[in-house]
Amino acid sequence: MSQLPFIAVEGPIGVGKTSLAKELASYFELHLLKEIVEENPFLGKFYDDIEEWSFQTEMFFLCNRYKQLEDIDRKFLKQDKPVIADYHISKNMIFAKRTLKPMQFNKYEKIYHILTEDMPKPNMMIYLDASLDTLLSRIQKRGREVEKNIQPAYLHQLTSDYKVFMNEFENMHPDIPVIRINGDSVDFVKNQDDLTKIIKQVKEYLVEGKVM
Numbered sequence: 001m002s003q004l005p006f007i008a009v010e011g012p013i014g015v016g017k018t019s020l021a022k023e024l025a026s027y028f029e030l031h032l033l034k035e036i037v038e039e040n041p042f043l044g045k046f047y048d049d050i051e052e053w054s055f056q057t058e059m060f061f062l063c064n065r066y067k068q069l070e071d072i073d074r075k076f077l078k079q080d081k082p083v084i085a086d087y088h089i090s091k092n093m094i095f096a097k098r099t100l101k102p103m104q105f106n107k108y109e110k111i112y113h114i115l116t117e118d119m120p121k122p123n124m125m126i127y128l129d130a131s132l133d134t135l136l137s138r139i140q141k142r143g144r145e146v147e148k149n150i151q152p153a154y155l156h157q158l159t160s161d162y163k164v165f166m167n168e169f170e171n172m173h174p175d176i177p178v179i180r181i182n183g184d185s186v187d188f189v190k191n192q193d194d195l196t197k198i199i200k201q202v203k204e205y206l207v208e209g210k211v212m
Helices: 017-028 043-048 050-075 091-099 102-116 132-142 152-172 192-207
Strands: 006-010 031-033 083-085 124-129 178-182
Touching: 006 017, 017 031, 017 083, 017 124, 017 192, 031 050, 043 050, 050 091, 050 102, 091 102, 091 152, 124 152, 124 192, 132 152, 152 178, 178 192
Parallel strands: 006 083, 006 124, 031 083, 124 178
Antiparallel strands: none
16 A cells, blocks of 8 residues: 555445444454534434524534544554544535535635644545435434434435535545445445445555555
8 A cells, every 4th residue: 555544435324334434444454433423412403404503513513523533643544553434524515515504604614624724634435325215214224313304305415415526526636546336236234245345346445555
């Protein structure tokens, strides 16, 4: 490897980011960085009334992810310990663009760039995508109380936003490998063969030194 791997698993709500990150962390002996979700005191209110609670929700996530990355950089990456995260810090902008009013977003964007300009960024991305039906089914099965009021229209918009973001990400960062996985046809939780194929893809990048 030409650089210590810092892998991010990304995709819309309910697609299986944490499940896959856990599996890969175990297989490749990576430290697992999990995003804070249910600990966000505004999240339940956000799904009830997005317009009213979006700024508080997004700021909580941003500040906590900033602290997580600061700790990861100091305790792991600078100690030559590879990391896999179930999110990429750029996801903050995906959600903020969708939920914040223009004036709020302008303030948020300035804070985002100040906080993240010197933070470590993943050098490999795994992008999970799935249809709305698949996402809704998985969200229902995991039964998080804070997610019970997620509206299908919001989730559909978010999925579209992720697709746009990933296309832009690949164009802007041609040096960062992206592995795309279709969550409708791949079930790495129930099907070991699907997980094995994903592991093989990741291994090819790590062993062949494609992580830049």
